[in-house]
Ligand code: ADP
């Protein structure tokens with residue numbers, strides 16, 4: 001039997017507001033445990049929450065970008081559960097009237113464009129973190145993350161493969177980053193994903209029973225978890241078994257999922273409207289204002305880079321593929337570097353170094369000003385383009401000063417005509433055959449001789465000047481030069 005995999009996603013994104021959703025504690029990542037807390041976010045009796053208006057704005061912006069209907073009168077609800085990472089014993093979330101519903105987002109797949117339906121987007125607060133210490137056999141609670149604002153974005157079960165899921169997450173990440181409302185760092189947990197998965201006989205229209213894999217935090221883990229779980233369910237069904245609806249934990253080391261608990265129902269949480277927060281009324285003018293200010297997203301930006309700046313589609317695609325690259329490119333070109341030259345540096349030298357350092361563009365330390373300075377040194381004839389690549393390699397990781405690097409490493413371009421002429425003469429003398437070949441019409445010999453002279457000058461001469469001098473010496477005869 002052939003099985004079709006059906007997947008729906010629940011994605012949590014931490015919002016990049018300065019303060020928490022219901023108090024003015026900082027949302028900064030890390031910090032000494034329990035230093036980013038107050039009586040409100042730790043749920044002390046007698047405190048009252050106040051909604052952070054930035055959170056509402058960001059949630060609306062995300063809803064609009066995902067083509068959702070924004071709920072003009074939405075509400076918060078309490079989701080009650082007891083767990084030590086949640087000092088209030090309830091999470092303020094939205095169940096009945098989420099702020100945005102019925103959206104859609106298109107993704108690029110191998111088979112072409114595909115529309116994924118967004119069921120809803122709602123606001124909620126994050127919980128704390130439990131730290132297990134196996135040596136002391138203790139568990140400690142860090143409440144710094146309590147009350148950090150989140151949006152949860154729920155899709156319909158529209159995915160059929162891991163590729164589609166990843167294409168969607170890339171798209172979602174891009175949208176949130178272009179909006180500037182989340183930094184989407186999967187490794188810091190600011191973007192995390194629950195994968196709901198079922199299988200059904202190919203061609204069937206009914207949905208099978210599903211399992212949920214919680215808090216997957218890398219694309220690699222997601223792809224492997226999907227492959228494993230789809231196979232597990234198909235094998236179970238083929239043996240005549242039944243898939244139990246439950247939450248399963250993906251273990252990246254064991255490369256398998258394990259049952260955690262039977263799936264809880266909404267009623268297990270005894271949801272009820274949050275009595276301490278009045279319903280949220282959003283005016284049409286407010287939403288119109290947000291619509292008018294929505295920034296240009298990746299596709300539009302890509303098209304503009306092609307038509308307006310004349311970048312090849314490939315270059316435009318890579319740069320607009322990540323907001324950090326777009327920001328870098330915008331700054332470099334604003335400082336006067338032509339678009340194509342900026343793109344060449346970024347796609348060549350920069351990408352190579354990012355890969356070597358295993359860095360994401362957004363974690364890169366190199367600043368646009370440093371690259372512009374380096375490019376300026378090439379334009380001024382202080383170093384040649386090849387040397388500039390070497391300098392780039394050296395200064396990249398720590399954002400060092402290219403001037404200083406060139407001085408310290410003695411890379412300044414050789415401009416002394418006599419030095420270049422001397423090198424040309426030596427090379428012609430050592431390779432009379434190549435010189436003769438060139439004079440006999442073998443253009444290729446020139447390239448070889450060029451290489452020798454550049455090597456002789458430790459790569460520091462201006463290739464144009466070397467080329468000109470070499471040609472003139474070859475054309476005026478005598479291999480003894482002078
Ligand atoms: P709950 O409220 O119990 O979390 P929902 O119906 O809201 O369940 O669905 C949660 C997620 O699971 C959604 O992303 C939805 O698309 C997905 N989902 C629901 N049913 C299935 C199924 N049979 N197979 C795969 N995904 C599913």
Ligand code: MG
Pocket residue numbers: 010
């Ligand atoms: Mg759910």
Ligand code: ZN
Pocket residue numbers: 020023024025036037038039040041042147
């Ligand atoms: Zn607080």
